[in-house]
Amino acid sequence: MARDTPTAALLDGGGARKTASFGIRFANYFVNEGPKHIVTALWIAAQIAYYVISWIQLETSVELTGIRGIIKEGLPTARAAANLINLNCAILLFTVCRNLISMVRTTFLNKFIPFDKNITFHIVIAWCLVFWSYIHCVAHYFNYLRVEQALQPVVTSQLLSWWSGPGLSGQVITLAFFLMVTSAVESVRRKYFEIFWFTHHLFIVFFGGCLMHGAFCFIKSDPAPGRDICRGGPTFWKWWVLSAVAYLAERILREVRGRRKTYVSKVVQHPSKVVEVQIKKPSAKTEAGQYIFLCCPEIALYEWHPFTLTSSPNEDFISVHIRVAGDWTTAFAKRLGCRFGKEDKDLPPPTSLPFVMVDGPYGSASEDVFDFEASILVGAGIGVTPFASILKTVWYRLTTKELRRLKKVYFFWVCRDKDCFEWFQDLLMTLEEEDIDHFLEINTYLTAALKVDEMKNIIINDMEGTRDALTGLRSPTFYGRPAWDAIFQRIRKTHSGTDIGVFYCGPKALSGVLHKMSNKWSDSGMGTRFFYGKENF
Numbered sequence: 433m434a435r436d437t438p439t440a441a442l443l444d445g446g447g448a449r450k451t452a453s454f455g456i457r458f459a460n461y462f463v464n465e466g467p468k469h470i471v472t473a474l475w476i477a478a479q480i481a482y483y484v485i486s487w488i489q490l491e492t493s494v495e496l497t498g499i500r501g502i503i504k505e506g507l508p509t510a511r512a513a514a515n516l517i518n519l520n521c522a523i524l525l526f527t528v529c530r531n532l533i534s535m536v537r538t539t540f541l542n543k544f545i546p547f548d549k550n551i552t553f554h555i556v557i558a559w560c561l562v563f564w565s566y567i568h569c570v571a572h573y574f575n576y577l578r579v580e581q582a583l584q585p586v587v588t589s590q591l592l593s594w595w596s597g598p599g600l601s602g603q604v605i606t607l608a609f610f611l612m613v614t615s616a617v618e619s620v621r622r623k624y625f626e627i628f629w630f631t632h633h634l635f636i637v638f639f640g641g642c643l644m645h646g647a648f649c650f651i652k653s654d655p656a657p658g659r660d661i662c663r664g665g666p667t668f669w670k671w672w673v674l675s676a677v678a679y680l681a682e683r684i685l686r687e688v689r690g691r692r693k694t695y696v697s698k699v700v701q702h703p704s705k706v707v708e709v710q711i712k713k714p715s716a717k718t719e720a721g722q723y724i725f726l727c728c729p730e731i732a733l734y735e736w737h738p739f740t741l742t743s744s745p746n747e748d749f750i751s752v753h754i755r756v757a758g759d760w761t762t763a764f765a766k767r768l769g770c771r772f773g774k775e776d777k778d779l780p781p782p783t784s785l786p787f788v789m790v791d792g793p794y795g796s797a798s799e800d801v802f803d804f805e806a807s808i809l810v811g812a813g814i815g816v817t818p819f820a821s822i823l824k825t826v827w828y829r830l831t832t833k834e835l836r837r838l839k840k841v842y843f844f845w846v847c848r849d850k851d852c853f854e855w856f857q858d859l860l861m862t863l864e865e866e867d868i869d870h871f872l873e874i875n876t877y878l879t880a881a882l883k884v885d886e887m888k889n890i891i892i893n894d895m896e897g898t899r900d901a902l903t904g905l906r907s908p909t910f911y912g913r914p915a916w917d918a919i920f921q922r923i924r925k926t927h928s929g930t931d932i933g934v935f936y937c938g939p940k941a942l943s944g945v946l947h948k949m950s951n952k953w954s955d956s957g958m959g960t961r962f963f964y965g966k967e968n969f
Contacts (some may be wrong), residue, residue: 437704459956464947464964468546472556479516479560486512495653495663502582503575509649510571516564518671520557521642525675529682534795548797557615562613569606572598598647605641608634625758629735639676642668643955659740689715690727690736690789697749699785701770703851705756705799706814708742709768710749713790720825721798721818721935723967724789726752729761736791740798740817740937740967742856744824750790755814797820797935797965804933804963806840808923810946812938813852816845818967819937820856823872830871842923843871844914846942850882853909864906868944874907877914916945920953920962929959937967 490496490508500507512761526532527550539709576589576599591600614620615631646666653661698710716724718741725736737760739752756765758770766774769782798818801807809819823843829835847853853876863872923932934950936943950962 433588439455455667456955457958460951460954460961463954463956463961464951466523467544467787468549468552471545471553472673475556476560478640479519479564482514482519486515489747494654495659496651498654499645499651503578506571506575506578507651510575512645513564513568513571516778517561517568517642518668520561520564521639522671522675524554524561525672525679527551529678529683529965530792530794531682532678537914546814554827557690558613558616560616561609565606565609569602572602582950583588596650598645598650599647601641601648605638605834608641609636612638625675625760626732626735635843639672640650640800642672656953660959663760669901683751686725686791690791692727694788694790695791695877696768696785699768699770701765702753703854704849704855705765705772706852707754707756707765707770708751708855708856708857709754710743710751711788712791716744716750716790718750718793719795719799720745721796721801722793722821723796723818724750724793727789727791728764729769730767731760735760736789740796740821741793742817742820744821744828746825746828750793753814753817753820769950796967798937798967801841801933802838806842806923806927807838807839807911807933807935808844808937808962810844810846810934810938810942812846812942813848813963815938815967816856817937819935823859823863824871827866831866839871840927842875843872844875844919845937846877846914848878850878850880860905872904875914876905876907878891878909880913916949920949924953924958924960924962927960932960932962934962934964935966 447448470510487508490511491500491505493500496507509526533547533550536542541547553788573593575590576592579587579592580589584751591599594603608727611631612634615624616627621628640790643666649662649665651663651664653659655661694713696709696710697712698708700708700710702708723740724740727733739754741750742753743749743751754761754765756762756770766776766779767782767786769778769785796818801809802820809822811819823841826835826838826841845853859876864874895911906969934946938945947964947966950964954961
């Protein structure tokens with residue numbers, strides 16, 4: 433018979449949360465929020481300080497008396513903003529060096545700098561660039577107008593803004609940056625990934641324009657014996673060169689690694705439009721919880737799509753489970769021979785499997801599962817994929833006595849469609865049969881309503897009470913959404929004085945709930961802290 437989440441049973445113990453002291457509240461805050469907020473605040477504070485220092489230096493420089501007399505406060509305003517553009521561009525490319533991020537996140541620095549938030553920080557830097565670029569552009573438009581007022585009719589503001597070296601290069605930079613930013617907003621990126629992908633490669637135009645932009649000596653110092661009136665020439669390259677070299681090395685490494693011997697060895701079509709692809713790549717060395725980028729040149733030569741690995745490092749292949757939802761995944765699934773619905777039944781079967789390229793693997797938050805004594809794994813729908821790899825690795829390490837710190841795993845799988853449970857049914861049944869129930873707790877949740885005939889079928893097949901009618905597991909399926917407050921309270925009571933990892937992959941809405949729960953039920957006074965991490969790529 434259908435069961436409800438046993439909220440009442442979970443609420444015993446733990447008690448009402450008492451008001452904690454400021455020190456404990458700050459320690460709780462620092463568990464999940466502190467590092468990212470502090471890094472962001474320090475970055476913004478550093479920019480404000482640098483802008484003020486630059487503005488004062490430019491406003492008081494004796495070398496710029498002449499030009500400052502013409503464009504007045506527009507000089508320090510525009511040039512100080514340009515310095516901040518240089519600073520942000522110096523960091524921007526480092527945030528997308530995936531190999532570098534995967535390496536440094538394994539060091540002690542990851543405790544203080546949230547490297548798993550590299551894409552979030554990339555977005556923060558991009559919006560900082562938007563702000564400083566706006567200041568820089570507006571200030572220079574006023575500067576062009578003041579130069580026109582001082583030198584007309586020889587020079588006009590239109591000539592300076594459109595046909596001079598600084599003006600034309602600035603227009604090109606601004607247009608390229610505008611297209612990159614507008615196509616990268618989430619609503620566009622999710623729906624039109626190809627547009628985002630190709631317009632984001634306008635970074636070549638953007639950085640190329642920035643390299644030239646300062647080479648035209650628009651801001652000249654006062655003439656004097658032995659003085660360089662161009663004040664040393666362009667400076668952007670001095671800020672940018674280190675990150676440019678790192679990113680170039682990153683891209684070369686990706687291309688070389690992506691073209692190593694790779695072939696598809698097996699394809700399995702699962703219910704609910706999910707395709708399992710097993711790939712042989714002898715050079716790939718993986719860890720549980722990592723992800724790869726996949727390219728199929730027959731579909732799109734320059735498109736690389738990220739997928740979390742569902743295979744264990746102990747298997748002789750790497751595998752991914754792909755939910756067929758967009759243009760690329762649909763085309764790739766059909767090329768693999770999968771057929772969905774009546775419209776595909778007349779398609780001829782493929783005579784061969786396609787050539788694919790694999791870039792990676794790369795590290796993610798899920799890698800840290802084994803660093804805690806207890807870990808909570810939450811997958812929503814196809815978001816369960818990284819935990820398939822982790823559960824396989826848990827089973828292997830248990831059987832070989834290689835599991836050290838991790839003592840308990842709580843696995844939650846939340847699905848809308850009952851057929852989704854078939855994706856990893858064999859794996860979960862194997863884990864139960866291996867009698868590691870003391871180590872692994874499996875919780876499956878079905879959130880969508882069932883039809884009447886489906887309910888009757890469950891009642892008939894659930895009479896014995898030894899196996900769940902939906903999943904075939906000994907662990908029952910709960911109907912409805914999990915009662916997260918009760919669940920976290922129970923786990924906090926069970927593992928008092930322990931650091932607990934909470935790992936999630938799936939839609940953003942549930943991520944917010946789990947993040948909130950991790951903060952709410954952390955109690956540094958008791959020594960129980962919930963560290964939250966989710967997939968980011």
